[in-house]
Amino acid sequence: xxxxxxxxxxxxxxxxxxxxxxxxxxxxxxxxxxxxxxxxxxxxxxxxxxxxxxxxxxxxxxxxxxxxxxxxxxxxxxxxxxxxxxxxxxxxxxxxxxxxxxxxxxxxxxxxxxxxxxxxxxxxxxxxxxxxxxxxxxxxxxxxxxxxxxxxxxxxxxxxxxxxxxxxxxxxxxxxxxxxxxxxxxxxxxxxxxxxxxxxxxxxxxxxxxxxxxxxxxxxxxxxxxxxxxxxxxxxxxxxxxxxxxxxxxxxxxxxxxxxxxxxxxxxxxxxxxxxxxxx
Amino acid sequence: xxxxxxxxxxxxxxxxxxxxxxxxxxxxxxxxxxxxxxxxxxxxxxxxxxxxxxxxxxxxxxxxxxxxxxxxxxxxxxxxxxxxxxxxxxxxxxxxxxxxxxxxxxxxxxxxxxxxxxxxxxxxxxxxxxxxxxxxxxxxxxxxxxxxxxxxxxxxxxxxxxxxxxxxxxxxxxxxxxxxxxxxxxxxxxxxxxxxxxxxxxxxxxxxxxxxxxxxxxxxxxxxxxxxxxxxxxxxxxxxxxxxxxxxxxxxxxxxxxxxxxxxxxxxxxxxxxxxxxxxxxxxxxxxxxxxxxxxxxxxxxxxxxxxxxxxxxxxxxxxxxxxxxxxxxxxxxxxxxxxxxxxxxxxxxxxxxxxxxxxxxxxxxxxxxxxxxxxxxxxxxxxxxxxxxxxxxxxxxxxxxxxxxxxxxxxxxxxxxxxxxxxxxxxxxxxxxxxxxxxxxxxxxxxxxxxxxxxxxxxxxxxxxxxxxxxxxxxxxxxxxxxxxxxxxxxxxxxxxxxxxxxxxxxxxxxxxxxxxxxxxxxxxxxxxxxxxxxxxxxxxxxxxxxxxxxxxxxxxxxxxxxxxxxxxxxxxxxxxxxxxxxxxxxxxxxxxxxxxxxxxxxxx
Numbered sequence: 001x002x003x004x005x006x007x008x009x010x011x012x013x014x015x016x017x018x019x020x021x022x023x024x025x026x027x028x029x030x031x032x033x034x035x036x037x038x039x040x041x042x043x044x045x046x047x048x049x050x051x052x053x054x055x056x057x058x059x060x061x062x063x064x065x066x067x068x069x070x071x072x073x074x075x076x077x078x079x080x081x082x083x084x085x086x087x088x089x090x091x092x093x094x095x096x097x098x099x100x101x102x103x104x105x106x107x108x109x110x111x112x113x114x115x116x117x118x119x120x121x122x123x124x125x126x127x128x129x130x131x132x133x134x135x136x137x138x139x140x141x142x143x144x145x146x147x148x149x150x151x152x153x154x155x156x157x158x159x160x161x162x163x164x165x166x167x168x169x170x171x172x173x174x175x176x177x178x179x180x181x182x183x184x185x186x187x188x189x190x191x192x193x194x195x196x197x198x199x200x201x202x203x204x205x206x207x208x209x210x211x212x213x214x215x216x217x218x219x220x221x222x223x224x225x226x227x228x229x230x231x232x233x234x235x236x237x238x239x240x241x242x243x244x245x246x247x248x249x250x251x252x253x254x255x256x257x258x259x260x261x262x263x264x265x266x267x268x269x270x271x272x273x274x275x276x277x278x279x280x
Numbered sequence: 281x282x283x284x285x286x287x288x289x290x291x292x293x294x295x296x297x298x299x300x301x302x303x304x305x306x307x308x309x310x311x312x313x314x315x316x317x318x319x320x321x322x323x324x325x326x327x328x329x330x331x332x333x334x335x336x337x338x339x340x341x342x343x344x345x346x347x348x349x350x351x352x353x354x355x356x357x358x359x360x361x362x363x364x365x366x367x368x369x370x371x372x373x374x375x376x377x378x379x380x381x382x383x384x385x386x387x388x389x390x391x392x393x394x395x396x397x398x399x400x401x402x403x404x405x406x407x408x409x410x411x412x413x414x415x416x417x418x419x420x421x422x423x424x425x426x427x428x429x430x431x432x433x434x435x436x437x438x439x440x441x442x443x444x445x446x447x448x449x450x451x452x453x454x455x456x457x458x459x460x461x462x463x464x465x466x467x468x469x470x471x472x473x474x475x476x477x478x479x480x481x482x483x484x485x486x487x488x489x490x491x492x493x494x495x496x497x498x499x500x501x502x503x504x505x506x507x508x509x510x511x512x513x514x515x516x517x518x519x520x521x522x523x524x525x526x527x528x529x530x531x532x533x534x535x536x537x538x539x540x541x542x543x544x545x546x547x548x549x550x551x552x553x554x555x556x557x558x559x560x561x562x563x564x565x566x567x568x569x570x571x572x573x574x575x576x577x578x579x580x581x582x583x584x585x586x587x588x589x590x591x592x593x594x595x596x597x598x599x600x601x602x603x604x605x606x607x608x609x610x611x612x613x614x615x616x617x618x619x620x621x622x623x624x625x626x627x628x629x630x631x632x633x634x635x636x637x638x639x640x641x642x643x644x645x646x647x648x649x650x651x652x653x654x655x656x657x658x659x660x661x662x663x664x665x666x667x668x669x670x671x672x673x674x675x676x677x678x679x680x681x682x683x684x685x686x687x688x689x690x691x692x693x694x695x696x697x698x699x700x701x702x703x704x705x706x707x708x709x710x711x712x713x714x715x716x717x718x719x720x721x722x723x724x725x726x727x728x729x730x731x732x733x734x735x736x737x738x739x740x741x742x743x744x745x746x747x748x749x750x751x752x753x754x755x756x757x758x759x760x761x762x763x764x765x766x767x768x769x770x771x772x773x774x775x776x777x778x779x780x781x782x783x784x785x786x787x788x789x790x791x792x793x794x795x796x797x798x799x800x801x802x803x804x805x806x807x808x809x810x811x812x813x814x815x816x817x818x819x820x821x822x823x824x825x826x827x828x829x830x831x832x833x834x835x836x837x838x839x840x841x842x843x844x845x846x847x848x849x850x851x852x853x854x855x856x857x858x859x860x861x862x863x864x865x866x867x868x869x870x871x872x873x874x875x876x877x878x879x880x881x882x883x884x885x886x
Contacts, residue, residue, distance in 0.1 A: 037875040039875075045792040046792055087476025092470070096467055099467045100471055102466075102485075102490070103490075105485070113472065113477060114476060117475060117477045118476060162471065181650035181651055184650075185863070186863045210793075211866075215865050218875055234870060238870075252794040254796075254800070254822025254825060254826045256824070259846075
């Protein structure tokens with residue numbers, strides 16, 4: 001077994017109050033592998049379950065069935081202590097750089113927190129914070145400032161630095177560039193790729209943006225209504241989609257060229273008519 | 281939280297390093313804060329100076345002194361009907377009241393906050409049990425119970441206040457629990473859990489730090505409640521006779537009210553002063569914690585149209601441009617638009633700084649820029665929807681030849697309901713959740729037609745914007761429809777008045793790509809059908825390529841380049857436009873490098 005993360009037939013439904021109410025399943029039997037140092041792009045629309053899958057891996061949502069194993073070890077339902085220890089291996093970068101940093105803490109405290117929680121000494125952690133800031137391209141004087149003094153892109157760099165603090169082997173990136181401006185987005189993506197080349201960390205990269213996914217992923221998985229409809233190399237899935245849903249997703253994404261977009265629009269409308277005909 | 285802060289990149293560090301110190305400084309700048317703090321401090325100091333100021337023991341009683349008037353030698357405030365020094369008793373009472381307040385509020389805050397934190401954070405069963413217990417505690421009549429428990433407490437006011445504090449705890453518990461439930465959903469709490477932080481550390485560092493403001497404020501109210509209750513109990517005669525307190529003093533004075541009513545004044549006045557200053561201090565602290573910019577005064581001439589525009593007859597002849605006049609193709613002209621906001625330090629911050637824009641009839645113009653570039657501010661100035669403190673000026677701002685800057689709200693409404701329409705970014709938050717979709721859409725039409733006609737028209741429109749079961753959606757509440765459907769509903773509402781200009785502010789940003797494609801199709805169809813001009817505010821170049829004829833690129837409040845959509849994409853002339861277009865992720869680019877680390881190296885590292 002040379003996979004870092006293995007997910008087998010994962011199911012998850014959220015609790016519903018009341019007796020005999022059947023809970024809707026958010027994940028309906030998802031199986032997925034991530035190799036060390038690899039980026040797996042996970043694409044899907046809102047409500048498809050892609051964020052829930054990430055939260056299940058992080059231990060923030062409890063699966064109702066199936067297994068998640070990390071490095072050959074079952075981590076589906078870990079107790080408090082082993083889950084805390086797993087923080088060294090699995091980390092997260094969230095979408096919203098505004099709510100993912102505590103406004104009351106200075107950057108240095110935010111970055112040192114995971115280190116101290118894992119038993120680092122205060123002096124060491126200060127030095128590590130400087131290294132981390134350097135790693136994500138922020139100036140050293142950022143350490144003593146508060147999150148609100150930074151732009152969205154810089155905050156996302158702080159969040160990335162926090163994820164890197166414990167030198168994890170897998171980072172779940174939940175739409176990390178969706179809230180960013182175009183120019184910032186490109187820079188943060190480059191940063192993520194550079195970090196991966198340097199450290200060999202693997203990414204589960206959750207996004208709805210197909211251009212972004214092509215840019216960063218080795219492989220792509222497409223999720224629809226709680227199931228994976230297609231998994232394959234980034235090139236195969238995004239240029240030669242096998243599944244109809246993937247195809248409509250590709251055609252719906254507008255391209256930044258008026259003439260090419262006109263063609264794509266026509267293709268999409270034809271595709272939709274064909275799908276409509278198939279339904280009938 | 282606020283989008284304006286987005287590019288406040290390099291704000292001076294010193295300004296923000298002391299947030300709490302800032303709140304204290306603001307408190308001290310507020311006359312209410314300084315005044316109440318001074319009164320409270322004076323009362324507390326008076327209590328500590330008892331030994332120096334008073335000539336007698338508060339319980340020392342002298343037959344010679346009975347009912348001495350104010351200003352008697354050795355008895356500056358006179359003596360009561362038992363011949364005891366009123367000043368000495370007043371000073372002693374201050375300390376009793378302060379201790380009562382501290383014990384009552386202390387017990388309530390400690391118990392309420394700790395259980396509130398736990399219940400809010402843990403949720404589920406912990407929350408259910410704690411909430412149920414505190415609700416039960418709330419149903420007990422606290423005052424009656426404190427009286428009934430008199431034999432247990434033995435009349436000690438400290439113990440009575442501790443028990444009373446327990447009954448005050450449910451209020452604090454609910455406050456803290458509800459705040460924690462809110463903060464708990466914040467992503468940084470999730471991030472702290474993923475980082476492996478122990479629960480105790482998450483609670484104290486991440487949650488308590490954020491919710492402490494309201495807790496501090498509630499202390500003021502709890503303390504004053506405890507002081508009031510302690511006085512009430514002592515007034516009724518419950519408690520140790522040898523412990524003077526405001527309540528006991530008013531009780532004694534009350535018995536003597538027909539002979540010497542002035543004796544009632546001293547304890548009542550001092551108690552009012554004490555409780556009043558505590559409550560006002562709490563209020564001042566709340567104001568200090570709230571946003572500092574709320575103090576900005578509104579300038580009456582905020583919306584100034586320069587003399588050059590025809591403000592003289594705003595909307596005088598509304599029909600001239602509505603009917604006929606097909607020669608003119610110019611729909612919207614914005615010349616040198618400036619939007620500024622007054623800051624707390626008296627200066628002004630320009631968010632739009634000399635923007636000029638033109639839209640012809642039936643033309644779709646994209647206004648692109650990054651967050652904070654002022655594109656939404658520009659759109660809102662045209663709509664007349666900026667907040668009141670905004671100062672809007674322009675050399676020219678005309679819609680179909682009519683000036684729309686400096687109009688009264690009523691005249692502006694006439695435009696917005698007619699020639700000018702708007703589609704927002706967040707469809708859901710622009711529909712009122714407590715009314716049906718239909719009732720919100722016919723609101724604007726009810727003035728000119730019967731309810732049945734309006735309904736017919738709206739259902740027709742809903743059908744037109746591609747809603748399959750229009751009649752059902754008409755009767756639905758907003759939460760029963762999807763985001764894409766809600767955006768269609770708002771588009772239907774926007775085009776109901778056959779507007780000449782439709783302003784769409786990131787209309788598809790909150791939607792999925794497949795839904796976005798459909799909404800763009802719909803906008804294109806409607807634009808063609810009605811011949812509307814459209815101002816499309818967006819940061820998405822795909823949307824621009826799909827829909828727009830011309831593009832205006834905005835940066836830092838200025839429009840740096842305007843041009844035909846193909847020119848902007850292929851030969852951008854301004855360096856900033858070049859940078860923006862260069863940042864568009866190329867569709868052809870595909871990551872080709874293999875996963876960077878060989879397995880052996882990774883294992884070697886560990």
